[in-house]
Amino acid sequence: MPKVYNWQLGREVEYLYEGVKPKRQFAVIMNLNKCIACQTCTMACKTTWSSGRGQEYMLWNNVETKPNGFYPLGWDIHLMEKLEEAKVEQVWENGVYKGKTIIEAAPTGERVLGWMPEDLDWANPNIGEDETAEEVDIGTVIDHFPNPIWMFYLPRICNHCSYPACLAACPRKAIYKRQEDGIVLIDPERCEGYQECVRACPYKKPMFNQVVGISQKCIGCFPKVEQGLMPQCVTTCIGRIRLMGFINEPDKIDPENPMDFLVHVKKVALPLYPQTGMQPNVYYIPPITVPIKYLRQMFGPGADNAVETYKRMREGKEPELQALLLLFGSTEFIPHKFKVEGDFVLAFDEKGNELVKVPLTEPIIMRPATDPKLGVTRQDIS
Amino acid sequence: MKRFLMLSFLAFSISYAQDIVSKYIKGQIPPNPESNIWQKATPVKIPLSGQAIVAPMDLNPATKDITVKSLNNGKEIAFLISFKDEKPSYFRTNNTFSDAVALEVPLTPDDSTPITMGGNGKEVIILQWAAYRQNNLQNGYADLPKIEPNYYMDYWYPQAKPPYAWPKDWNNKYALDYTGGHVPYWKDTRNTSVIEFIADGYTTTTWKKHQEAKGLGIYKNGRWYVEIVRPFKVEDTINPIWGPGSKTFIDFAVWQGFYKERDSRKAISYSWIPLIIEGK
Numbered sequence: 001m002p003k004v005y006n007w008q009l010g011r012e013v014e015y016l017y018e019g020v021k022p023k024r025q026f027a028v029i030m031n032l033n034k035c036i037a038c039q040t041c042t043m044a045c046k047t048t049w050s051s052g053r054g055q056e057y058m059l060w061n062n063v064e065t066k067p068n069g070f071y072p073l074g075w076d077i078h079l080m081e082k083l084e085e086a087k088v089e090q091v092w093e094n095g096v097y098k099g100k101t102i103i104e105a106a107p108t109g110e111r112v113l114g115w116m117p118e119d120l121d122w123a124n125p126n127i128g129e130d131e132t133a134e135e136v137d138i139g140t141v142i143d144h145f146p147n148p149i150w151m152f153y154l155p156r157i158c159n160h161c162s163y164p165a166c167l168a169a170c171p172r173k174a175i176y177k178r179q180e181d182g183i184v185l186i187d188p189e190r191c192e193g194y195q196e197c198v199r200a201c202p203y204k205k206p207m208f209n210q211v212v213g214i215s216q217k218c219i220g221c222f223p224k225v226e227q228g229l230m231p232q233c234v235t236t237c238i239g240r241i242r243l244m245g246f247i248n249e250p251d252k253i254d255p256e257n258p259m260d261f262l263v264h265v266k267k268v269a270l271p272l273y274p275q276t277g278m279q280p281n282v283y284y285i286p287p288i289t290v291p292i293k294y295l296r297q298m299f300g301p302g303a304d305n306a307v308e309t310y311k312r313m314r315e316g317k318e319p320e321l322q323a324l325l326l327l328f329g330s331t332e333f334i335p336h337k338f339k340v341e342g343d344f345v346l347a348f349d350e351k352g353n354e355l356v357k358v359p360l361t362e363p364i365i366m367r368p369a370t371d372p373k374l375g376v377t378r379q380d381i382s
Numbered sequence: 383m384k385r386f387l388m389l390s391f392l393a394f395s396i397s398y399a400q401d402i403v404s405k406y407i408k409g410q411i412p413p414n415p416e417s418n419i420w421q422k423a424t425p426v427k428i429p430l431s432g433q434a435i436v437a438p439m440d441l442n443p444a445t446k447d448i449t450v451k452s453l454n455n456g457k458e459i460a461f462l463i464s465f466k467d468e469k470p471s472y473f474r475t476n477n478t479f480s481d482a483v484a485l486e487v488p489l490t491p492d493d494s495t496p497i498t499m500g501g502n503g504k505e506v507i508i509l510q511w512a513a514y515r516q517n518n519l520q521n522g523y524a525d526l527p528k529i530e531p532n533y534y535m536d537y538w539y540p541q542a543k544p545p546y547a548w549p550k551d552w553n554n555k556y557a558l559d560y561t562g563g564h565v566p567y568w569k570d571t572r573n574t575s576v577i578e579f580i581a582d583g584y585t586t587t588t589w590k591k592h593q594e595a596k597g598l599g600i601y602k603n604g605r606w607y608v609e610i611v612r613p614f615k616v617e618d619t620i621n622p623i624w625g626p627g628s629k630t631f632i633d634f635a636v637w638q639g640f641y642k643e644r645d646s647r648k649a650i651s652y653s654w655i656p657l658i659i660e661g662k
Contacts, residue, residue, distance in 0.1 A: 106437075109434075109437055109438060109439040109440070109441060110437055110438050111437045111438055116476075116477040116642075117476065117477065118476065118477050119475055119476040119477065119478070121476075122476060169438070171436075171438065171584070171585060171645040171646050172585055172587065172645070173585045189589075190588075192645070193474055194644045194645040195476075195477065195479075195644070196438060196645060198476075198477075208474075208475070208476050210473075210474060210475040210476065213474055213514070
C-alpha cells in the first residue's frame with residue numbers, strides 16, 4: 001500500500017492512493033472556548049445546502065455537547081471502541097504517533113476500520129445538550145455521577161482531510177479532493193449510494209440521502225471559497241469563534257498566515273482525533289476548562305501546550321495571538337495574511353489588499369446619564 | 383499423472399460452468415417471470431461465492447447459487463434469474479440496502495476479458511436490476527413518508543411534488559447538485575428497474591445515458607425471480623457483439639440487502655459461463 005507523510009502524526013502512514021497534495025488546503029479554526037452552541041452555523045448551513053428531500057435529518061454542520069452529546073449517536077465512542085477492539089494502542093512518543101491509523105488497522109477484506117450508524121443514530125442531533133456530569137458540592141439527590149463535571153460545545157463540519165477515509169473507501173471513486181483548494185467532494189453523478197464513505201469516515205460526516213440514493217456531505221461552501229469568501233458557518237457565527245483560510249504544511253510555514261500562525265507557530269489550534277490518520281483540516285483551540293486527559297485523547301499530545309498558551313494569552317502574555325483572535329468574525333473574506341500594527345490588527349487578501357482593520361481594544365464612550373439639551377434621563381449610556 | 387488429471391479437471395471446472403443456452407422463440411418475450419414461455423428454456427444452476435479480489439468484500443455472502451434461464455426472439459435477449467432470499471429488501475436507507483442482481487457480458491466474445499468487470503481495455507456491459515428501483519416504479523417514488531411512515535418533519539423546503547424540478551430560471555449549478563437537485567434525481571427517477579453500465583475494471587462502472595433494458599422481479603415463496611430483457615442492438619449506444627446464432631460469455635452477481643451486501647460486497651459466479659444464443 002502506498003505511504004504518505006502525515007505531519008500531524010509525525011510519520012508516514014499507509015493510504016490507498018499516492019499522496020497528491022492540492023495547490024492549497026482549505027482549513028477552518030474553531031475556538032472552543034467561545035462556542036455557545038447557538039446553532040446559528042447549523043441553521044445557516046442547513047438553509048443553504050441541505051434543505052432538499054432526503055436531507056431532512058442531515059446537519060452537515062452540527063454542534064454537539066461534549067462529552068455527552070453526539071451526532072450521530074456515539075460517533076466518537078464507537079471510534080475509540082473500534083480502535084480498542086483492533087488492539088490499537090493510541091500512544092505518542094515525542095510527537096510521533098506509534099499506534100495504527102484506521103487504514104493501517106483495517107480488517108482483512110476492508111479498506112478502513114469503520115462502522116455504520118443506524119437510522120436512529122442520526123435522529124437526535126441535540127442529545128446530551130448542555131449535560132454535565134459530576135456532583136456539585138451543594139448536595140444532590142444523586143450520590144454521584146459517572147463523569148467529572150465539565151462540558152463544552154464541539155461544532156463540527158467535514159474536516160476536508162488531507163487523506164480522507166471516505167475517498168479511500170469509495171468503491172466507485174466518486175469522492176475526490178479538489179486540486180485548487182483541497183476541499184473534498186462527492187460526485188453525485190458517480191455516487192451509487194453504497195454508504196462506504198459513511199462507514200469509513202471516523203467523524204461520520206458523509207450522510208446518506210435515502211430519497212435521492214446518494215451520499216452527501218459538507219462541501220466547504222466551495223462556491224463561496226472560489227469567490228474569496230469564507231463558508232456560511234464561519235461568517236454567520238455570532239460568537240466569532242471561526243476563521244477559514246488556507247493552511248501550509250510544516251515545511252512551508254508562513255507566520256503571517258493566520259492558519260499557520262495558530263496551528264504551526266503558536267500550536268494553539270489542534271486537529272480532531274488526529275490518531276485516525278486522516279490529517280483533518282479543521283483545527284480546534286481546545287477549551288481550557290476540560291480535563292487534560294480528555295483533551296489529549298481528542299486533540300493529541302499538543303493539548304497541554306495549547307491550553308497553556310491560551311491561558312497565557314488570557315493573562316496578556318500573547319499579544320499577537322490575542323490580536324489575531326480578534327480577526328475571527330470580523331470579515332467575510334478569506335484572510336491570507338495578518339499583521340498587528342499599533343493598536344490594530346489587519347487582515348489581507350491574497351493580493352495583499354487590506355480586508356479589515358480591527359482595533360485591539362474596543363473604544364468605550366460613556367455618555368452622561370442625563371441629556372442636558374433635552375433634559376431627559378438616558379436609558380442607554382454605553 | 384493422477385495429480386495432472388485432477389489439476390486439468392479443476393482448471394476446466396474453474397473456467398466454465400455449464401453452458402447457458404438462450405433458446406430461440408418466436409414472438410414477444412413478455413416482461414413476466416411467471417410467464418409459461420419460460421418453461422421452454424433450460425434452467426442452469428450456477429454456484430456463487432464471495433467476491434474476494436478487491437476490498438471491501440464479503441467472503442460469506444448470503445446467496446449460494448442462482449438458477450438462470452435465457453430466451454431470445456432474434457431481436458431481444460432475456461434472462462430469468464432466480465435465487466433464494468429469506469429477507470427481501472426493497473429500500474435503501476441508512477445502513478439498509480436493497481436486493482439486486484446483475485449480469486455482465488464482454489463487449490467482444492472473448493473469455494480473456496477480465497471477469498472483474500472488464501479491464502485492460504476490454505470492456506463489459508453490466509445490466510443490474512435492483513429491488514429499490516422497481517419499488518420506486520411500482521409503489522411510487524421512494525419519498526421519505528413512504529420509507530418512514532411515522533416520520534414527521536416540519537422543516538421541509540421546497541414543498542414540491544415529483545419529479546421535484548427546481549425553477550428553470552434557477553441556474554445555480556452547485557445548489558442544484560448539492561441540495562438534491564437535478565443530477566441525483568435524474569438517477570433515481572428512471573423508468574426502469576434495470577440499469578445498464580459500461581465498465582473497464584473495478585471502480586469504473588458508468589451509467590450509460592441511453593437505456594433500453596427492462597426488468598421485473600417477483601418475490602415468491604422465499605425466492606426472487608428476476609427477468610432482465612435487452613435488445614441485442616440498441617441504437618445510439620455501444621452494444622456487445624452478440625445476436626442469434628452466436629456465442630459469448632456471461633457472469634452474474636447477487637446482492638442481498640438485508641445482509642448489508644452492496645458494491646463489491648457481493649456473491650459472484652467466478653468464471654465466464656459460455657452463453658450460446660440460438661438462431662432461428
